[in-house]
Amino acid sequence: MNIYEHLLPGKENALTPEYLATKYHFSSVRMLQKQIEMERRSGKVILSSATSPGGYYLPAAGDTMEIRKFIRTLENRGENTLKTLESARELLKELEER
Secondary structure (H helix, E strand, C coil): CCCHHHCCECHHHCECHHHHHHHCCCCCHHHHHHHHHHHHHCCCCCEEECCCCCEEEECCCCCHHHHHHHHHHHHHHCCCCHHHHHHHHHHHHHHHCC
């Protein structure tokens, strides 16, 4: 199951982990999170919001602020997922060079 393909762009379209886990038949939210982590490590830029109701979403077209916030959040958490940060930084650089 590839979650990336089912997400919508923009924070306002974030899908909650509970919704995604149920809709795509994951046995738990934790299993969904593991899938998203795996996709992020493979280079997919999947953003997330902890602000209620929270959820997962794709960057809106050309919106570098969302990507910057995501990078900052990961850095502040001390996330040691280098590939996740690298993918987000590459997308940000690409958008800023346009």
